[in-house]
Amino acid sequence: MATIVAEATGQAILQEEHEQSFLRKYIFSTDHKVIAIQFLFTTLFFLAVGGFLAMMMRYQIAWPDQPIPGGGIFPESMVASGYILPEFYNSLVTMHGSIMVFLAIMPMLVGVYANYLIPLQLGTHDMAFPRLNMYSFWVMVPAGILTLASFFVVGGAAGAGWTLYAPLSARPDLTGVALGQQMWLVAIVLIGLSSIFGSLNYITTVINMRAPGMTWFRMPLTIWALFITAILGLLAMPVLSAAGIMLLFDQTIGTSFFLPEGGGQPLLWQHLFWFFGHPEVYILILPAMGFTSEILSVGSRKPVFGYKAMVWAIIGIAFLGFIVWGHHMFQSGMNPTLGLTFTVSTLFIAVPSAIKTFNWMGTMWRGNLHFHTPMLFAIGFVAMFAIGGLSGIFMASTPVDIYIHDTYFIVAHIHYVLFGGSLFALFAAIYFWFPKMFGRMMNEKLGKIHFWTTMIFFNLVFFPMHGVGMVGMMRRIYDSTGYAHLQGIGGTNELMTWSAFALYATGFLFAFNFFWSIFKGKKAEANPWNATTLEWQTPSPPKHGNWAEVPVVYHGPHEYSHPGVTDKDWLAQNERPDLPSPAGGH
């Protein structure tokens, strides 16, 4: 009976499409697909902004004694007579990290793809709470505006690092930033709210709204990853909100939660921040792992190797993610015995991560590999994530971490997992699901150029950072040329900066391909990749309400080269090998 009700609702939703005004349909829409696309455009914009801040940092690192070209267009409070000011450099470091984590990568992984894929891959009409879903986007917008505006207020944008360590972040007299820091904290609380609204929706939808036959272990790995990520976000973000509010009170109404002179504890901030911060790391990588699993399976024309092991590995990583936060704090003066427990629990994460990596290789092994752009980026993800994951094992060990803490080695590590990992997988996802979102294909030739240039320049930027980090170059240093031990690295820094400019330029190639393809790309069929999951069994792009009739699921999500099927090398989740294909399936 529930099905009948659901289908009746679906019909009603389909009809409603014609009656909605422009504002309801595209701006204040409750359709999960429109919300996902709103998130996509917003986060791509912030990706470009965050990247631009990094370019300015790279210029300063390579040529601290030369004025920056075009520096005249910046206000005197940022760039004085052509030179980037140290205070502005602090803001660049802080806001590059903050924007990339909170306004680009995280909402792109979750806001875009959890929104877009959960109802489509699970075979339901929309999210459990569509209006709450709309709020989750519109709470994020003021956060973005506050963030951008904070650059132009007195004192400039927040400058205490994205980790906002107190007392540096709590006392405006230490950084010279008062209002900018407060605006950023308000933005963080809003982003937390947005994330909680989103997670609430994703979790409820996955638990209670799957199509008939879509049992837990028939869900695509993308959904598993997004589901577990939503649980992490739900439990971690409120802690950051609580901490952020206390820090805001320290800044504004004169409390002293994190200020030692008032009896407060700066270390409490670090514990609260990293209690959020380490699950956040997995919020940023688990969805990427989900996309990769799925795209590798499609591109190899083989089922995912060890599907259940993949699911349990995701759950294992998520659980371990909550008990390892102390490994960010080895140098905070913590008891070495406590440090040892954090070392051990952190090393354990290598186990599920390695299971995933080997299973990805197992998926590709002897597959009928199709090297289209999404596949290339997915393979790139596996390779880059392996490098970033291995350097993570180095720093999990306290003695090694004490040596490399706060050096460029850490910067290299975070970029191998966040750019080489998350962003590569995101590019794969954008190329892969673009035809479903916009009904057109992205250009393959440009896509392949984009992949190879990204791969080359990414490694040229970030691999040498391991080296300059080992030499001892400090992580947030404004001008490293004055230090005796850093005399030999000027050339490496220049190479990295030139490569960074080239890497940023490849972003424009991608942007061109993206926008050009929306209007002029080749028309996409319903299922251009011959994929098995449910979203490919609807038209591209799907109509409002997704399905005229809710599909019924018969088997697992990645059935490629099924022995019972002879006419093609894939079997959609709503097809049975012993029955003719459902109409409209392809």
Add this chain to the structure above:
Amino acid sequence: MAHAATAGRAPERGLDVYTQKVGMWVFLCSEVMFFAGLIGSYVVLRFGAADVWAEPGDVLAIGITAVNTFILICSSVTMVKAFAAAEADDQKGIRNYLLATTLLGALFLGIQVYEYTELVLHAEWQGSHGFTPQAGLYGATFYTMTGFHGFHVLLGVVCLAWATKRAYAGHWGKDNTHGIEVLGLYWHFVDLVWIILFTIVYLI
């Protein structure tokens, strides 16, 4: 078509509970983490630092807050009664119990505002007149925790007022109990948080 073979199969549900209720449970999980962040910080700051806390009853008045706690517990009882009335399709009961819950919640807030005013204007703490959020960690943690709890009560009262208004329009009944049940879950959670706060902030 394939679906004919399995026509009438219901959607998969992980929990045998309607979606709004699952949503409220999930939301309450995040609320637990929010208050865990605040209460955990309080524990660390109070027992890990040298800052001074007053003896129970010296600054914060236990008597009036105990009455307030009792009011909030009573409001949980009337909330349960409202849900029972909805299940029994007792329209008068739904109206009266929802109205009672709303008024008790509002009364709790009123007494909290009175308490704050008294503390800020008249309390004596460390030789100075008035107990404010700036009065050391004692004041900061007190106002932050009880303030955020009060904010949650306020949200609850607004929703309850809306539910009461709908009750007078005959909206709720035995075929329409979900809204009251879900609101009740939230209200009991807020009540539970207060009992913890009352214990650790006022009594210990």
